[in-house]
Amino acid sequence: MENYRELINTYNKELNKIKFKHNIVSFLRIILIFTIIILIYCWFIKNESLIIYCTIICIVLFIPLLKIHDKLIWQKQLKNELIKINENEIMYLQKSKIPFKNGTEYIDQKHSYSFDLDLFGENSLYQHLNRCGTYIGEKKLSKILLSQYTKDEILENQQAISEMENNIIWRQKINAIANLTNDTKLNYEKLLSWKDNNKFQMSNFFVFISHFNPIALFTLIFIFLLTSNQASIYLISLLFTTNICILFFYYRKIKSQIHGFDKIHDIIQKYSYILEEIENQSFNSIKLNKLKNSLQQNQVFSSKKINDLSKLFQQLDSIDNVFGAILINGFFLYHIKIVKKINNWKHNYSSFIETWLDTIGELETINSFANMYHNNKDFIFPEINNDLIIRFDGIGHPLINNHKRVTNSIDFTNNKLVILTGSNMSGKSTFLRTLGINMVLAGIGSPICAKEANINPLRVLVSMRQNDSLNDSESYFFSEVKRLKSIIDDLEQNICFVLLDEILRGTNSDDKQIGTIGVIENLISKNAIGTIATHDLEVCETSIKYPNYLVNKCFEVEIINDHLLFDYKLKDGVCKNKSASFLMKKMNIIK
CATH class of the missing domain: 3.40.50.300 (P-loop containing nucleotide triphosphate hydrolases)
Known part of the structure; x- marks a missing residue:
């Protein structure tokens, strides 16, 4: 229990440093915003090129501050979750509360032993063991408790659990990221369904139009800026309206790609963080190395590809912003291009999704057993x-x-x-x-x-x-x-x-x-x-x-x-x- 208290102290110190950096960055962002507003106001009054240059410099400085700010927010969330994990372990060891999911949904009175042995439900073996943060982790843990391994599988699992038990910092980081996914059964099942369905179909004509129209539109804008030809305005308006019509024609099909998902891009992004941790970690045990190797097939790194999908879903989410969607699709057919990229991603990598998520779930189950081993030093491997x-x-x-x-x-x-x-x-x-x-x-x-x-x-x-x-x-x-x-x-x-x-x-x-x-x-x-x-x-x-x-x-x-x-x-x-x-x-x- 003392090691959990030490970790809480360590994470609190790190959190305070992150909060200090976050406050500085927030202050700098506010200063830059006010500076940009003042510079724009001055430009309207004096109309000097120096003011424009200063404004551009402030905007350029503001963009990396946004990224740093987002990164610090994530680090704060992660440290807070790590503190919570260790507080939960102390609470559990003090027997004041079992703050973990109990797996009531897996109770099966007809199973050959699970109901009789209290494997699921309040104060069950599952509740004492469970340190899974994703739905697939929780599901896999329930499945494993109802499984029977071969001798070789048992020995591999023993070796993996023993190795994971010793690496508490890394184990808890995986657990913290998994907890922050806010994963649900609905999103998991919809993601698996999505990879096999909802393919976006476009005729060759519309594929050509999606490339031709934005190029033609900006060509006409460039011509108008050079010549002030009023006929260009008519053609620009026509192309802009055509692009909007294409958007509305495919609107339902575009929405179907994210229909029923709840913040799916955020969940998938957290998946990518877990996969990246696994890819970058060195293992000695056979089973953990098998899991790591399953994430790299044909030189494809799972974390990068899953993160790419997260970004595409995030970009697709912006279609709900009506004004923004009309503007960017009128000029670029933006969401049509994003859906095509999603289709390409699905064609190339959708077959790997289930394997990648299973790897996350499998690692979480090993972490659950490793955590039990860590909390019970007198337990042994038979x-x-x-x-x-x-x-x-x-x-x-x-x-x-x-x-x-x-x-x-x-x-x-x-x-x-x-x-x-x-x-x-x-x-x-x-x-x-x-x-x-x-x-x-x-x-x-x-x-x-x-x-x-x-x-x-x-x-x-x-x-x-x-x-x-x-x-x-x-x-x-x-x-x-x-x-x-x-x-x-x-x-x-x-x-x-x-x-x-x-x-x-x-x-x-x-x-x-x-x-x-x-x-x-x-x-x-x-x-x-x-x-x-x-x-x-x-x-x-x-x-x-x-x-x-x-x-x-x-x-x-x-x-x-x-x-x-x-x-x-x-x-x-x-x-x-x-x-x-x-x-x-x-x-x-x-x-």
Whole structure:
């Protein structure tokens, strides 16, 4: 947390310097504006050539000041965003607030593990991880959490995350620019749609006219200035009016190029800044270099080309200024030429847009995992094997405060399935989620919350939280049976890591016991690995029948001085103590 405070101090100092420069430039701009006004007034009175020269010099000086002013405004925005990023990290580490998007829109109750493991929603894994500023970054992060990588992809991701974690200054700069894009799903999807559609068509005749008319118009103006021929005025007016008619004829087609976009040129410009940062950065890891190389194809630098598109969209935006549009199109057919340039850009580079934006999104996801690694120095990268070994030493839930977190060790090498018992509130469900979330993270190359781990990144299948559905006319029990059927079907294809929490709660105790034992035996026949939590102690006796596959583990509770005490430590054997009846008696629910 101290490094974030140091960065805030550094950025505040840099911001103060930028503000000082900005104030000077603003003052100089005001002086030049007043000087130009005074000079113009003096020229009307005295009409001296020296005044004209001085005015031109002031205008020439004013133009670079505008650029410097814009640059300083951007630097101010960037430093303010960097300060905000570090303030958010301090707020997050102090547990006062989680100021990051929670990904509620990605909740899928039918997914094999995301809903049960709280991957999305308030206080979810996604919310704790998410440091993405663009829509494509947020979307990719959600997709990655639902993915399963190959061993090589996992190792590449581990290497990339480890490299990014060490480069906090550069990481935060990327994050700051991404946050300032104010990107939206609508603009992203419209940009992808635009690259394949909205092609501006012009006949060869109008292409010729768009070149000929401005040249002819200025030729006539030049002739008039030399000869004062009144016939030139008529022809100039005719050509000017013709150009305006051409503009109105193509107006709707021109507007269609930017229809539905909200400040798209500004968003695309920020994309170019991120791409430029990637292009200029040196990397050691394989994955980061792959991402960098994807930005340069056929000697085309993505940042420059995306920035060119931003400028073209910005120039096209000026068509909404009616007076200005009539003036510049009357003389130059300006917006016709801009649309033609956009068409040329689209023809040459539109096929790269999705790759370039995917690269931004991919880098943002790596930054999110790197940031988690930076905030949790005790997290580790697990060893990856192909031998169906799954072993955790000191595993904990990554979202629980490290001061409150209780860790445990578990090994699935000799006994593939664990039957887990424990009284209410003893920690069974939390432990299942601990196993599930860490398996998911390990399977995508992320650091995990453990002291040491060696795993095979199997697909994770979970049945912990089922809901009845009025819309689908499904009971809780039928919903759970469908999930169990899905798990068994998946196990027919591949060996998976399975987590079941008190299954078949929607039926009577005899049915539940018979059904639970039947499910366990089916899991054994499919070579499944994982943990089944239950309150039914009779189910634990199944381990006698399958001693080489099943093992009993438990969480115990102690009653000391009329208080329940939980240590949340995993123990061998079957749970012996009960807490439900004790708690109900203490609350005067039963006698």
